[in-house]
Amino acid sequence: MTSTHVTRLDIAAVSEDAFVFAYPLVLMELTRIAMTSVAAPDQNTMRAPLNRLVHARGRLGADTLMSSAWLDLAEGPVVLSVPDTHGRYYVMSMIDLWTNAFASIGARTTGTGAGAYAVGLGTAPAARLPAGVMPIAAPTRYVRIAGQTCFDPGESGADAIERGYNLAPLSRRQAAHEATAIAAGEDDQSSPVQRVERLDANAFFRIASRLLEDNPPRVEDRRLMERAHQVGLFSGSDDAWMGGDAELQRSVERGTGRGRAAVRRRAASVVGDAFGQWNIAYRRGDFGTDYLSRAGAACALLRPEIPADALPALTRVDAEGRPLTGRHRYVLRFGPEAAPPVHGSWVVGVHAPIEGRPMSLGDRDGLTLDGDGSLPIHIQHDRPARARRSNWLPVPAGEFTLVLRLYWPREEALDQRWTPPAVTRID
Numbered sequence: 220m221t222s223t224h225v226t227r228l229d230i231a232a233v234s235e236d237a238f239v240f241a242y243p244l245v246l247m248e249l250t251r252i253a254m255t256s257v258a259a260p261d262q263n264t265m266r267a268p269l270n271r272l273v274h275a276r277g278r279l280g281a282d283t284l285m286s287s288a289w290l291d292l293a294e295g296p297v298v299l300s301v302p303d304t305h306g307r308y309y310v311m312s313m314i315d316l317w318t319n320a321f322a323s324i325g326a327r328t329t330g331t332g333a334g335a336y337a338v339g340l341g342t343a344p345a346a347r348l349p350a351g352v353m354p355i356a357a358p359t360r361y362v363r364i365a366g367q368t369c370f371d372p373g374e375s376g377a378d379a380i381e382r383g384y385n386l387a388p389l390s391r392r393q394a395a396h397e398a399t400a401i402a403a404g405e406d407d408q409s410s411p412v413q414r415v416e417r418l419d420a421n422a423f424f425r426i427a428s429r430l431l432e433d434n435p436p437r438v439e440d441r442r443l444m445e446r447a448h449q450v451g452l453f454s455g456s457d458d459a460w461m462g463g464d465a466e467l468q469r470s471v472e473r474g475t476g477r478g479r480a481a482v483r484r485r486a487a488s489v490v491g492d493a494f495g496q497w498n499i500a501y502r503r504g505d506f507g508t509d510y511l512s513r514a515g516a517a518c519a520l521l522r523p524e525i526p527a528d529a530l531p532a533l534t535r536v537d538a539e540g541r542p543l544t545g546r547h548r549y550v551l552r553f554g555p556e557a558a559p560p561v562h563g564s565w566v567v568g569v570h571a572p573i574e575g576r577p578m579s580l581g582d583r584d585g586l587t588l589d590g591d592g593s594l595p596i597h598i599q600h601d602r603p604a605r606a607r608r609s610n611w612l613p614v615p616a617g618e619f620t621l622v623l624r625l626y627w628p629r630e631e632a633l634d635q636r637w638t639p640p641a642v643t644r645i646d
Contacts, residue, residue, distance in 0.1 A: 230450050230467060234420070234474025235481065237447040240440070241427040242415070242482050242514040243318040248430055249411035251316075251361055255289050270297050270388060272364075274381050284381055286311065286366035293360050293433065295390040296339030298352060299324070302383025304331045305376065308563035308626060309368035310528050313338065315359040316434040318513060320504030320523045322355050325366075326563060327528055327627045337389055338362060348389075360433035365522060369564050369626075371583055412518055420475035428453050439508055485515025491533060494638040496540065497623075499532040501633075530625040530632055535618070538641035545600030545616040548646045551639075555592030558582065560637050563627030567596055567612060569619050580612045598642065 257266045260273035267273035269291045274284055290297045299311065301324065310325035324336055335352045340360060348354060366384075370377050409417075418426070431453055436444055447453045450471065490512055491498035504523045506513035516523070524531065536542055537549060551567065559565040559582075568579025580586070580596060587609045588594055597607045600616050623639055631637040 230470035231474035231477065233446050233450050234452065234471040235478040236443060236474075236510070237450075237452045238420075238423065238475045238478030239482060239514045240443055240447075240510045241423070241453075242478070243517040244316055244430050244434060245418070245423060245426050246411055246415050246517050247316045247318060247361075247363070248426065249414050251289050251363070253411055254287070270386055272384055272386050274384070276377075283370070284368040284377060286364070286368070286384060288364040288386055290338060290357075290362040290364065290386075291360065292338065292340045292357055292362065295388065296337040296348075296354075298335055298337050298387050298389055299364065300335045300383070300385040300387070301333060302380050303333045304368060304380055306331050307369060307376075307380070309366065310563075310626065311364055311366040312524055312528060313355065313357070314363040314365065314504075314523050315357065316361045316430065317359065317436075318517050318523045319358070320525045320528075321358055323525055323528050324355075325528070333383070339389075358437070359435075367626075369583060412520070416479070420472045423475065424452055424471075428455060431455075443508075443510075481511060482514045482518050485511050486518035488515070490516045490519065490521060491531075494532075494635070496536050496538060496641045497532045497534045497639050499530065499635075499638065501526055501530070501635075503531060526628070526633060528627060530628045532623045532625075532639050533620055534639075534642060535620045536642075537644045539644070541644065542618050543598075543614075543621065543642065544618045545614050547644050548597070548599040548601075548603075549642050549644050551596040551598060551621070551642050553594040553596075553640065557637075557640075558594055559623065559625050559639070560629035560632050561625050561627055562629060563625075565623065565625050567621060567623045569612075569614055569621065578613045580610070584609075586610050 254266045255269050257264075257268060260267035260271055262273055262275035265273055265275055265285065265287045267288060269289055272286055272288045274286050276284060301309075301311070304326075308326045309331070310323055310327065312320055313322045313324075314320050324334070335349075336355050337348050337352050338355045338357050340357055368377075368380060415423070432455070444453060450467075452471070491500040491503070500516075500521070502509075502512075503516070503521070504525045506516070521531070522529075534543070543549065553559070561582075564582050566579045566581030586594060586596075595607075595610055596612055597603055597610050598612045598614055598621070600614055602608070603611050621642065625632055629637075
């Protein structure tokens with residue numbers, strides 16, 4: 220630890236980079252524990268045991284079935300079976316423990332017919348799978364499935380489709396749920412973000428080192444890993460750097476504090492490319508080696524998605540750059556023939572934590588056009604006049620962030636030929 224080569228490094232800077240790099244990994248692990256520490260699926264909290272699906276009707280514009288699962292692939296592939304949705308839009312996004320969206324099945328990628336998909340570590344030889352089961356290679360032991368199926372208001376068939384989604388281990392061997400010393404007790408109501416915030420440098424890097432064994436970094440992460448190893452971080456030993464001298468330990472702790480502050484700052488800012496008053500996340504789901512943006516998105520609880528499946532745009536300000544707040548009334552107006560361009564659906568809502576139920580409104584909600592053919596979304600805290608209620612998006616009394624999501628966006632949205640209009644304050 221005190222060799223000449225190592226002491227030439229800025230240990231605090233390396234530790235800061237290493238914290239930012241591993242932040243999504245540790246946060247996802249604590250999120251996994253929180254979401255799977257139940258005896259049976261619970262649609263109210265969207266929690267379920269490992270390798271079990273949970274469904275709930277959500278408010279993502281119209282009657283939307285939300286689906287969630289956490290997979291443990293240590294004992295072999297897990298097969299996700301999907302029913303024929305009879306043309307209804309659906310997507311099942313697959314997210315690794317680094318918060319990278321690495322695959323999806325659904326209307327865009329596999330169509331709306333019935334199918335079965337074996338999600339396994341590495342590439343599962345197709346010859347070893349049952350007939351008709353397609354392999355999906357996962358880069359990490361743990362995988363999050365985040366899905367949704369859209370229905371028109373009052374449409375029947377939702378229950379049958381819900382029953383058609385199924386998860387089953389290919390080998391029938393039940394993967395053990397690996398307990399961890401920092402798992403929250405039943406009386407701990409803090410969020411995974413708050414739990415990461417409480418971890419000191421020793422606890423954080425101990426967890427990260429353990430997770431790296433089953434959830435390895437990518438090839439492009441090699442340079443950062445090499446620098447971290449020179450300090451004793453991610454070495455495979457729980458406290459390799461703790462065996463160094465006091466100055467080394469203080470430098471690591473100082474760098475960890477700087478990294479924690481950097482992640483908080485990035486989370487507080489909007490992640491994405493700026494277009495007018497909106498920030499559009501064209502890179503959501505895979506930030507490459509932009510580790511700070513990846514960590515900031517994870518800390519802000521912004522869901523990783525493949526942009527071609529779901530393209531999110533966020534704004535916190537109106538057309539004049541003033542913060543959005545429930546003290547005022549606003550309108551988001553899409554011009555004639557200028558509604559969000561999608562193959563699937565779109566929804567605008569208020570950003571909320573992962574466990575929350577966001578308020579939202581979308582194209583399947585029976586919205587009313589104005590006389591000129593434009594589509595207004597009335598955004599306000601108080602209940603509006605009857606004529607505006609069909610297009611009313613309720614918002615909190617204080618400041619809020621609007622999130623516009625395009626599900627299966629058309630090319631003009633993906634290649635930036637279409638961007639959302641600004642939000643106009645009307646009082």
